[in-house]
Amino acid sequence: MDTTQGGPVMVDDSLTLPQASDAGPRIDCRNIKVFYGEAQAIHDVSISFPDRAVTSLIGPSGCGKSTFLRCLNRMNDTIENCRVEGEILMDGENINDADIDPVLLRSRVGMVFQKPNPFPKSIYDNIAYGPRIHGLANGREDLDAIVEKSLRRAGLWDEVKDRLMAPGTSLSGGQQQRLCIARAIAVQPEVILMDEPCSALDPIATARIEELIDDLRSRYCIVIVTHSMQQAARVSQRTAFFHLGHIVELGETNQIFTNPREKRTEDYITGRYG
Amino acid sequence: MSEHIVSAYSEELERLSAEIMKMGGIVETMIADASQALSANDLELAKEVVTRDPLVDAIEADVERQIVSIIARRQPMGHDLRMILSAMKISSELERIGDLSKNIAKRSQRLDENVNAEMRNAIIRMSQPVARQLRDVLNAYAGASSDKALAVWGSDDDIDNHYNSVFREMLTYLIEDPRRITAGAHMLFMAKNLERIGDHCTNIAEFVYYQVVGDYLSELERPKQNQV
Numbered sequence: 089m090d091t092t093q094g095g096p097v098m099v100d101d102s103l104t105l106p107q108a109s110d111a112g113p114r115i116d117c118r119n120i121k122v123f124y125g126e127a128q129a130i131h132d133v134s135i136s137f138p139d140r141a142v143t144s145l146i147g148p149s150g151c152g153k154s155t156f157l158r159c160l161n162r163m164n165d166t167i168e169n170c171r172v173e174g175e176i177l178m179d180g181e182n183i184n185d186a187d188i189d190p191v192l193l194r195s196r197v198g199m200v201f202q203k204p205n206p207f208p209k210s211i212y213d214n215i216a217y218g219p220r221i222h223g224l225a226n227g228r229e230d231l232d233a234i235v236e237k238s239l240r241r242a243g244l245w246d247e248v249k250d251r252l253m254a255p256g257t258s259l260s261g262g263q264q265q266r267l268c269i270a271r272a273i274a275v276q277p278e279v280i281l282m283d284e285p286c287s288a289l290d291p292i293a294t295a296r297i298e299e300l301i302d303d304l305r306s307r308y309c310i311v312i313v314t315h316s317m318q319q320a321a322r323v324s325q326r327t328a329f330f331h332l333g334h335i336v337e338l339g340e341t342n343q344i345f346t347n348p349r350e351k352r353t354e355d356y357i358t359g360r361y362g
Numbered sequence: 363m364s365e366h367i368v369s370a371y372s373e374e375l376e377r378l379s380a381e382i383m384k385m386g387g388i389v390e391t392m393i394a395d396a397s398q399a400l401s402a403n404d405l406e407l408a409k410e411v412v413t414r415d416p417l418v419d420a421i422e423a424d425v426e427r428q429i430v431s432i433i434a435r436r437q438p439m440g441h442d443l444r445m446i447l448s449a450m451k452i453s454s455e456l457e458r459i460g461d462l463s464k465n466i467a468k469r470s471q472r473l474d475e476n477v478n479a480e481m482r483n484a485i486i487r488m489s490q491p492v493a494r495q496l497r498d499v500l501n502a503y504a505g506a507s508s509d510k511a512l513a514v515w516g517s518d519d520d521i522d523n524h525y526n527s528v529f530r531e532m533l534t535y536l537i538e539d540p541r542r543i544t545a546g547a548h549m550l551f552m553a554k555n556l557e558r559i560g561d562h563c564t565n566i567a568e569f570v571y572y573q574v575v576g577d578y579l580s581e582l583e584r585p586k587q588n589q590v
Contacts, residue, residue, distance in 0.1 A: 347576030354441060358442045
């Protein structure tokens with residue numbers, strides 16, 4: 089059952105999930121390779137992410153899951169000597185094409201990071217910033233509506249509606265993270281990437297974020313990198329296990345956690361020596 | 363399977379597995395001794411078999427406590443999860459087998475002088491493939507062998523056929539001499555108990571298969587011939 093390391097990558101693209109059945113792949117990645125100078129971090133990874141479903145990427149530290157996630161909105165562009173090969177297709181367009189504006193791309197592919205990083209501005213302005221620079225609002229009323237809608241979708245509205253002008257940094261960690269999710273939502277993305285969104289949060293704040301992810305799933309394609317396998321099991325419909333820059337196994341979350349096909353996946357999820 | 367990074371976790375799973383084997387060992391002796399007691403009309407041995415049942419119940423309760431604790435503290439995944447769920451199910455199947463064996467031992471104490479040797483032999487003959495079935499399925503568990511589990515799962519018909527023949531044979535003895543009816547009724551229940559033990563062995567085979575392979579055997583159609 090075990091494929092040798094560096095051997096053929098098993099990717100089950102034929103997987104159909106009830107949650108994603110009415111929508112095709114939102115992002116289609118083909119033969120992605122990522123290099124940091126001479127060192128290759130990602131080896132020929134092909135995977136597609138369905139719309140209206142959560143896909144989680146799991147694997148040990150340094151396996152390439154975050155590096156891979158950052159390809160999806162060209163965050164690796166900002167790293168000197170980082171080179172990405174292969175095709176990442178959204179609506180049939182390769183997002184790495186020279187005529188794609190990475191700023192516009194990042195409004196379509198939002199990202200939430202491990203540590204909540206609100207702008208040093210008011211709660212209101214944290215949300216309004218994106219719609220303003222992308223010209224998504226016609227006047228103040230429109231902007232107010234976008235702010236309210238985004239905060240509502242992020243499950244934060246009731247907690248902050250009376251103090252929208254307070255600094256975003258005055259919120260608790262969990263609230264800040266939901267503020268960042270609201271900020272990502274405000275620019276009407278199609279895809280939301282989350283890189284360890286709960287690792288700095290307590291269990292209650294984590295549960296709120298997970299509830300939110302479940303909610304957002306009905307509208308967006310969500311890709312989450314997490315170190316918590318329980319979290320991957322709870323929030324995602326599909327799980328990909330990364331190891332040494334390869335996808336070892338991709339499957340329905342339920343299958344990956346109850347009956348993985350690959351020995352390396354089994355060893356990882358059950359906490360054994362690989 | 364290689365060791366867990368947290369060695370205490372591996373030890374807990376090994377302990378669980380050992381408890382199941384211990385339970386299996388006790389119920390194996392219960393069946394063997396119940397049929398020995400019947401064969402030799404050994405009332406003391408029959409009584410002694412009955413006293414082993416609380417021990418089986420206690421292990422089952424202990425297995426359940428261990429499993430609750432492992433699930434709460436370790437959040438088992440993959441093969442570990444399947445192993446734990448199977449242990450939970452197998453322990454309750456073994457507990458049922460213990461009950462049924464105890465019942466056979468109890469009934470063997472109630473038999474009167476109207477029972478003939480043929481009647482005893484009919485039950486003892488039937489107990490042999492049942493004991494074999496239990497031994498084989500416990501071996502399948504101990505060796506984590508899906509092939510052995512599959513073999514047990516597919517051979518329950520043998521016991522069903524035995525049951526049918528014992529049933530008919532017993533009726534002829536009762537027709538011959540109505541004084542045998544009380545003992546005969548007890549013995550029909552013994553045969554039924556043995557048949558049920560065979561079914562529990564089949565269930566255990568399904569859980570062993572699930573633990574090892576991850577698929578459900580019960581979704582396949584098992585050929586059934588029992589017409590009683």
